[in-house]
Amino acid sequence: MLIRAGYELILGVNVPTAMTAMLKVHPSRAADLRTPQAVVTSPALPTRDYIDQFGNICTRMVLPPGDTVLSCDVVVEDSGMPDPQYLDAIQHPVDDVPDDALIYLLGSRYCETDRMSALAWSLFGHVEPGWGRVQAIVEYAHHRLEYGYEHADATRTANEGHEHRVGVCRDFAHLAIALCRCMNIPARYCTGYLGDIGVPPAATAMDFHAWFDVYLGGGWHVFDARHNHPRIGRILMAHGRDATDTALTTTFGPVWLNGFKVHTDEVYSVELTPA
The missing domain is CATH 3.10.620.30 (C8orf32 fold)
Known part of the structure; x- marks a missing residue:
């Protein structure tokens, strides 16, 4: 099964404001990505990633005054099976x-x-x-x-x-x-x-x-x-x-959420946009 997933967030600030975001698919699913994933910003901003102490991908950037649009569109391959059940799994001392x-x-x-x-x-x-x-x-x-x-x-x-x-x-x-x-x-x-x-x-x-x-x-x-x-x-x-450890965005100053959209749908082919 192929799943197309992504988002569009619009964040507004009055002054330059540092931010970290956890908006990428976890590294444990990296092998399942069928298209590149990136946090796209408008206006275009310098960003850099690091891995936190829990193994999550965090993206750092500085939001300029006004609205910034963050977006992503990625295709992920999935088994198509429901969450596994292990009814005999034991509790460890x-x-x-x-x-x-x-x-x-x-x-x-x-x-x-x-x-x-x-x-x-x-x-x-x-x-x-x-x-x-x-x-x-x-x-x-x-x-x-x-x-x-x-x-x-x-x-x-x-x-x-x-x-x-x-x-x-x-x-x-x-x-x-x-x-x-x-x-x-x-x-x-x-x-x-x-x-x-x-x-x-x-x-x-x-x-x-x-x-x-x-x-x-x-x-x-x-x-x-x-x-x-x-x-x-x-x-x-x-x-x-x-x-606290998994906040989608953490801003170091006042911020307003001016837009929020998420999509997650099954698709039947991978469409690649030419670079």
Whole structure:
């Protein structure tokens, strides 16, 4: 399966403003790219990439006063299969968790494990460790929160989402991540593309999506508390402890979002534009 994905963001600033962006497909999917990917800017700006501590591609630039358009259009090859399910994947004792996964057991900006530990153990302490325990957490988060764009709040934490019982996809992910970590299951936040492939088209405008991975059975596995069922065509852009580590854009000064479009669609051929 071929998936055409991309975006157009319009950002406005009053003075020259430094910015980093995580708007490229994650290096783990590099072999699946069927067209070159680049963050195209208008006006044309100098940019440079680096790899952060979580393995994400970050693009640095300085926005000039006025509006800057950031865009990308890329074709990615995908298996066309739903998210894999490994129902017999075991939960590792903490002393067997790899060193580089230990950070995903700790509390973070949006996932306050200290405030949610007692709740988590009361809800899931009786559930057998492993895939089933994670699925029980996903089910809980999926039904606990009411989804809606009108509920978006950039500062809402997992505990606040649990109390308010509303949110967008990042809130579903944060809640499930926090509960997993409380139960000693490494969990990391993921962001990327997820189009309406294999499901009825959504009534709302397309957006980027947030889900999470957990470490079970010696590997990382995808879970999605917002949708709560395997999906086709998930394309990772960045992962980290929570939304702080995976922000699409981080500006070092005031900025206004003056335009936002995302597209993710199945296509049947690769069209290359001559240089």
